Amino acid sequence: MTGFEARQLWLDWLARERRASRHTLVAYGGDLTDFLDFLTRHQGEEPSMASFAALRPADLRAFLAERATRDGVGNATRARQLAAIRGFLRFLARHHGLPPLALAGLRGPRVVPPAPRPLTPEQALDVSRAAGDVENTPLLSARDTALFTLLYGCGLRISEGLALNVKDAPKAGQALRILGKGEKERLVPVLPAVAEAVAAYLRLRGGALPDDPLFLGARGDRLDPGVAQKALRTYRRLVGLPESATPHALRHSFATHLLGAGGDLRAIQELLGHASLSTTQRYTSVDSVKLLETWQKAHPRAR
Structure with missing residues (x-):
């Protein structure tokens, strides 16, 4: 062989x-x-x-x-x-009968995962409400607004959001079923704002069949992630947001803002679909940094 x-x-x-x-x-x-x-x-x-x-x-x-x-x-x-x-x-x-190789002592390159770079709550809300304004038609504007609202409101990866079909469209009061990495399935609650933004997009689109992609590109195919990334890149440069403001940053923001509001780390792990709690724990260091910045600005003895 x-x-x-x-x-x-x-x-x-x-x-x-x-x-x-x-x-x-x-x-x-x-x-x-x-x-x-x-x-x-x-x-x-x-x-x-x-x-x-x-x-x-x-x-x-x-x-x-x-x-x-x-x-x-x-x-x-x-x-x-x-x-x-x-x-x-x-x-x-x-x-296949290969003799076990003595590779246990071989260490790979040391990798330090970069800390997540979330937006502030105000920035994340601004993106979800207004980033669609860079598009030149009401339909595409509504599409991008629905997509970015979904990513921030449900903490989805962009691949997960774009994989949805019309029959999977989020509805208020119902859990959204997501198929994540490794075909791992999870249920995510749907906020009314998410359901409303998606419903507004589908009303403008009209004639969508249950098995059609939920988010369509300008040519009628499933929306390419590069198109969504370009739209957000255009918007962040227009309004002066940091270059770290990407679709994936909306997912980071979802986790960080939940944690900052007292959310349980295990629950956030389930909502994000992380296989390991250690992946979710990266958000605790981000929140600690913000707490330290607040303390340095506000505490009388920090000056």
Whole structure:
């Protein structure tokens, strides 16, 4: 079995057994292609099961070093690539007789997750209410207003919002069913403002069928995330918002504002669809920074 045949077997297994998302499969598939191309140059022939059995930590270090020095790849990407390679080799060891490799001591690049950069409550409300004004037709304006209100009001990833169909449209008093990363399903409460903004958009649009995409582009296809990102980029530059004001920042703002108002961290984890509480805990550091800034401005002994 060649290395590329083994790669395809692993990706098929990830999709079937682990229910990995399309984005994960694309990323890991690219990571393995990079590694197999490196081994072809490194060893002078196409990789095989014998090549994998002969791997040593030094080979993986050489791959990571080449990615950093020749290709300029950052720590986060190289750490993900190492994780993909480990998973691939474990799969071959468990399912295809590859001898277990002594790679336990190999450490990947250190990755420090960037702190979320939420908007203030006033900025987030401003975006959800007015960012659609940059569009040149009432329909597209209503669409963007509905989308940004949904992202902030429900804490969705932009991919989750754009994956909705008309039959999934949020309704006040009903939970919105979201299929997130790793095909993980969650229920999110719907605020009246969210339901009203989406309903206003659908009234202007007219004739929408239940299985049609909820958010349409100008040509009638499902709205591309790049179009929504461009609209918000145009708006933030018009009104002087920071460059960090992106559709994903609305999700960060949802979590931070809930936490600042006394929301329970576990509940926020469920609303965001985070697999690990440690991911949600990043928002506690953001809120602590804002509390410290407030203390420094307001406390008499801080001057």
